[in-house]
Amino acid sequence: MTDIQNTFTMIDPVKGNLAFKLFWFEGNSYFDHLQRNNYFSVIWIKEGSGKLKSDFSEYDFEEDNLLAFTPYQPFMLSTENKLSGVVIQFHPDFFCIHKHHKEVSCSGILFDNIYHPPYVKIDEASAATFNLMLSQIKTEMQNKALAQYEILVSYLKIFLITASRLKSAQQALDQDPDKVNKEPFILHDLKEAIETHYKTKHSASDYADLLNISAKALARVTKAYFNKTISNLIAERIIIEAKRELYLTNKPIKEIAYELGYDDEYYFSRFFKTNVSPQLYRDTVGFGRASA
Template identity: 70%
Template sequence: MPDNNNILTLIDPANGHFLFRWFTFDYNSQFNYLRRNNYYSVIWVKQGAGKLRSDFSEHDFKDNDLLAFTPYQPFMLTESKPLSGVCIEFHPDFFCIHKHDKEISCSGVLFNNIYSPPFVNIDSNTAVILDLLLGQIKAEMENEAMAQYEILISYLKIFLITASRLKAAQQELHSQETDTKVSILQNLKESIELNFKTKHSPSEYADMLNISAKALARITKTHFNKTISNLIAERIVIEAKRELYLTNRPIKEIAYSLGYEDEYYFSRFFKTNADVSPQMYRDKVGFAKAVVNGKLMIN
């Protein structure tokens, strides 16, 4: 639980809503129950270890792991060694990774990576950089000045880019060390990316890869700690969330574009996997746009 002396929060003066938060923690009561926040969470566990429950899987985490979660992504930390570290949280109305993905390229790496655990281990060199950035963020929040939002967003971007680069490098090294099954897994990832909008059955992917459904299921579970159905569902939900946030397309239209002719079936699917209805997600996470003279304007 963060100490009140070690928590800084930025509030939107127009509506009183939370935008950005920085805090330190020295035990786990903040994260030891299932969380489904309507904002992004980046948790740097500087000391400690335990088990992370997130989405469809569980993972062990340790000292210097940086954990990253998107809005309504479920997560819970169970400690095996006492935890301490620092956390930053930000609402999509403050900074949305979907809107700024071309600038920071962290979606699919640090966030929304359905093929790897939602964390990266921070090495000593990167730790120095991230500590410096967190110090700058803290100082900026303590001393409000002109263009505060712009400065904070700049520091946040550098923080996310730095962590994403490290995770991408670690993933590349890991892929070079894995066995010959890596080609099957890579083909599966590429097939899901190309076909998730139209093909929702694991057997369809097994057929495309010319492998038995049982064999593909076994390899997928071993390497991703998830079933093929889990991977497909997560990818569909990620795309649906992106559409719900970035566009004003009707939910029925979004559902159809993702291969669901029945809007209500799609809404049940989304709520099962995101624990919130599509309309509630759009409302709570922040439908940060307005239609002016019939033209969609992104804030």
């Protein structure tokens, strides 16, 4: 179970792959190269700061930031400072946020949030909860006993719910109408338009037309507030839905492509390969079986 003093790993006995892992790290070599992991990663930066590159964007991160990434979401950390922190990694077969969305409500907030950076700022109260959960997880993984999986999932749920609540509260503050730099109302309309039409409208000009605004003006305000282009937002939303379908269902890839507005399965596969191919994603992450 224990690799080294500060690393604790659980392996799926059937597939032989990583199921759950907890480890503490020091140094810049862990995430200074592109990551494309077939499991969820939650990284608590306890010391250090730098640049986070994720998907199509780049962000600043600092100590007491909690970073969250879904399977095969590309990311890397660049810094000239010493980094240290703690990491939780878990495969969807161990715990899938899509299947348990009603229990933890972290999909679209902590993970798969295309409109906010993929991290949350940790406050003192949440840090105390996180440290307690990490201590409990470490103890449980050192002493394998009856119902270990159920206990670990319970601790993980508390960790994810706490992080999601914190990020949700911070997003609400960002949307406070009393804030000087509040988000323009047009972006609220853009979010709703993408959520409604991403399966049928795939171009930035489609949304500019829907919102009755020039494409250049919409592109400018979108880049300023989301640090992404409209095309990036649309692409990320499509990929999120494709991943959800690939994991939760056994639908043929051709059918998923068609439902997302792609008549050509091969064109859809090339589009999806900004991460990995749809088939590789399904083969390594798998689709959620009813018994899982």
